[in-house]
Amino acid sequence: MISLQDILALAGLARVKITKAEAVGLQNDFSTILDYVGQVNAVSSTVEASVPEHHNVMREDVPYAERDIVAMVGRRDVLVQAFPEEKDGFNVVRKIIQKDE
Amino acid sequence: MIDLTTLTIAEASAKLATKEYSAVGLARAYKDAINDKNAELNVYLEVFDDIEEQALAADARRAQDEKDGKTSHPLLGIPLAIKDNILIEGRRASAASKMLENYTAAYDATAIRKLKEAGVVFLGRTNMDEFAMGGSTENSAFGPTKNPHDTSRVAGGSSGGSAAAVAANLALASLGSDTGGSIREPASFCGMVGLKPTYGAVSRSGLMAMGSSLDQIGPFAKNVTDAQMLFDAIAGLDPLDSTSVDLATYTTQPQNKTIGVPRDLLKEGVDSDVLAQFEQSLDALRAQGYKVVDVSIPSASLALAVYYVIMPAEVSSNLARFDGVRYGLSVKGENLIDDYATTREIGFGPEVRRRIMLGTYVLSSGYYDAYYGKATIARTQLAREVAAALDGIDVIATPTAPCPATRLGEKSDPLAMYLLDIFTVTANLTGNPAISIPMGTVDRDGNQLPVGLQLTAAHGAEATLFEVAKAFEQ
Structure with missing residues (x-):
C-alpha cells in the first residue's frame, strides 16, 4: 500500500494542493487503482515499445499568414486578453529573481 | 410545428432545400425544446444567444446559393450542439471546469471551422466530465447531466451532454470527443449513434488535449447516415x-460480410440481459447475410489496465499547462510554486487531480519501467493482435458497455467507474475506428434503458463501419 507520505510528495510533484483528509482518500483510491493497473507489470513480450507508424509531420517555419492558415492569424490581442493580469500588452508574472541576503 | 423526435439531418437537409423548413424555423423549434427541458436535464452549459442570427445567415446563404446556381452544403442550417472542450472563437470553452470557467476561445477548432464553412447553426456548448475525465458527466464542475430515458440515471460520459442533447431532441446532432469511450459509452447509455474515428482522421486542433495519443473528435447522431454526414464534414488532414x-x-481490404466476436471477453462482468441483446444483434446481422466467427485478442483483457496507465500519464503532462500564468483561473499563493498549487487546488475537481497524480506516479523514476514502460509494450502487442483479428473480417463486435446507464451516484468508487470502459478503451489504444449503435433496450426498475452495439474496423475503414452499421439498422 502506498504511504501517506508518498501521496503528499506526489501532490507536491504534481503541483496540486490537497488536504490531509483528501490525502487519506487518495491513499485508498491509489491502492485499489495501482493493484488493478499493476497487471501490466507482468507483461512480457518480444515486441518493441510503441513506435509511431507515421512519419513525423514537419512544417515550414514561416508565419501562419504565409501558410494560408487564417485560423491562427491576428490572434495576439485575444491571447493578451486571456492573461490573468496584463500591462501594456505584456503578461504580468511574479518576480522570481531575488537578492541574496 | 416541426416534429423534432424523428427528424434526421438527412430529412432536415432535404426540407431546407425545398424550403419546407427555414433554418430560422428549425432553430426556433430547438430553442423552444431547450427552454422546455434543459433545466431538468442539464445538457447545455450555455445556450448561445445568437442562434437566430446564425440561422438567418444560413437562410441568406441558401438564397444566395440559389441565385448563383450553386448546390448548398447538406449541413447548411443544421442545428448542432458542441462539447465544451472544442473551441469556437469568441465563445466560452470551459471543459466543465472551474479552471476555465471564464475562458474565451481564441480561435476555431479545425472541426468547427469546417462546420462554419458548411453553414451549421451552433446551439450551445454541452456538459461533460471535467476535462473529459469520467464516464458519467458527474465530474462536471457544473452538475451532472441526466439521462433523458430516466432522469435518476446518468447520461454517460464524458460527452454526456452531447449524447443527451440529441437523445432529448435538444439538438439534431452533436460533436463529442473520445479518449477511452467518451463518445461511444454515452451514445450507448442514451440510445444514440456515436463514432470514434480512426486516430488522426479528424484534426484535434482546438480540442483541449487530454490523452494526446488517444483523443479523437467524433459525431453523435440519431442514425448512421447522419453520423457519416457529420464525419465527412469534419474529417481530413490538417497542417x-x-x-x-x-x-x-x-x-482497406475488400469487405467479405464477416463479423468477429472476441468470446473470451464476454465470459464475465457483462449484465446477462445486455449479453442477450448482443446475441440478438448478431442474429440480426446474420439475417442480413453476415457470417459471425470467433476471434481471439489475448491482450484485450489487459487493455483497461494499460489504458489507466497511459491515459493518466498523458493527462499529467497535458494539464501541466493549467498553472494560472497565461490564461484561465489564477489564484495567488505565498510564492510562485504556491501560485501553481493553489490555482490547481481551486481550479481542478477531485477526479482531475486524482488522474494528474496517478500519471505523475506511473511516470516517476523507479515506477516508470514497471508501469508506463510495460504499458506501452502491451499496447503495441494489443495493436498487433487487433490487426491480426481483423485480417479477413470486416468488423469486431462487442457490447459498447457491460451495462445500461447507471444511477446517479452509483459508481462512487473510481475503479468501479473505470470498469465501464472495458470494451471501449481498446480502440483508443490501437487507433482503430469504432462506432456504437443502439441494439435495443433492457429493463431496469420498469424503465426501458438503451444499450449499444460496438463495431470496430481496421484503420481508415470508417466506410466499412458505416456499411455494417446501416445493415444492422435495418
Missing part, C-alpha cells in the same frame, strides 16, 4: 495537427 492523416493513407 495544425501533425497527427492528422489522410484516410487514403490506409489500404
